[in-house]
Amino acid sequence: MPMIRECIVTTVGASGEPHLAPLGLIEHGDLWIIAPFRPSATLANLESFPFATASFTDDVRIFAGCVCGRKDWPLESVPGWPAPRLAEALSHAELEVVRAEADATRPRFFCQVKKIETHRPFLGFNRAQAAVIEAAILATRLHMLSREKIDREIAYLKIAVDKTAGPAERQAWDMLMAKINADDAGLDR
Ligand SMILES: Cc1cc2nc3c(=O)[nH]c(=O)nc-3n(C[C@H](O)[C@H](O)[C@H](O)COP(=O)(O)O)c2cc1C
Structure with missing residues (x-):
């Protein structure tokens, strides 16, 4: 089984609004795969606009909040990149979809990691x-x-x-x- 990193993925909707979703990024060589189940806003967004930002955070309230319907977590724009990151992110990765694999249940978007930036220290496992x-x-x-x-x-x-x-x-x-x-x-x- 490949390594999977749990993060908050930001994609951008048709009218430019950001969408947050907790997702697992699947490692595939140098690429990271986003694999959203149908139906999903993340999937629709990536089909029309192939850019995403993965925010890595230890604030687990954001994961719990998104799952419970609270998605109004503060965002910050990323210079030179179209999808914002979580303001709370310890680090973020800028992802561009370079290939998509269609599937009736769970399409896969293969992403190139364009840049990774660190914002805060990681203070250990909890x-x-x-x-x-x-x-x-x-x-x-x-x-x-x-x-x-x-x-x-x-x-x-x-x-x-x-x-x-x-x-x-x-x-x-x-x-x-x-x-x-x-x-x-x-x-x-
Ligand atoms: C830690 C974590 C990892 C998740 N990973 C995935 C995933 O890889 N694919 C997926 O479809 N849903 C995953 N989910 C569930 C999605 O966050 C949830 O279904 C979400 O609503 C996605 O749909 P949306 O894009 O319409 O918001 C995960 C949830 C959590 C809490």
């Missing part, structure tokens, strides 16, 4: 951040997974959150638990 990312992925797959599997995985991930979270990780976790519990109660359907 288990609660990793747990929030896992829970955010679960929260996008509630319709595909059994309740038993979701409950089992959340119980395990919660151990790392309880032991190692700071306030931002706790806030992100609480956002995701509200979504997952609302789905369980049928409030999301």
Whole structure:
């Protein structure tokens, strides 16, 4: 299996508005692949405008927020590049689609990495951040997974959150638990 980096991808819509989505970038030699499932705004945007910016951040509230419908995270324009980055990004990569592979379920956009820039220091791994990312992925797959599997995985991930979270990780976790519990109660359907 290839290495996958979880990040926030910014693409640009037909009327120039930026769109944020948490996505995994799949390493493929020197290229990075963006693989959005249909239907998706990221997919539509890349089909009409083949540029994206990947923001790498340790602020996991942004992953949780995007998954829970909050996408108004501060952006900054990138000099000489059409897609903005997260203001909070530790670093960002400027991606240009050089090849697209059509697929009925999950097309793949092969991107050349034009530039990588660093903005802030990376201050080490944190288990609660990793747990929030896992829970955010679960929260996008509630319709595909059994309740038993979701409950089992959340119980395990919660151990790392309880032991190692700071306030931002706790806030992100609480956002995701509200979504997952609302789905369980049928409030999301
Ligand atoms: C960490 C993380 C990684 C994700 N990776 C992908 C991905 O590679 N492909 C995908 O289609 N959705 C992925 N998702 C789910 C998307 O973020 C979500 O479906 C989003 O709404 C994309 O659709 P949009 O472009 O319409 O916003 C991921 C979610 C998380 C939290």
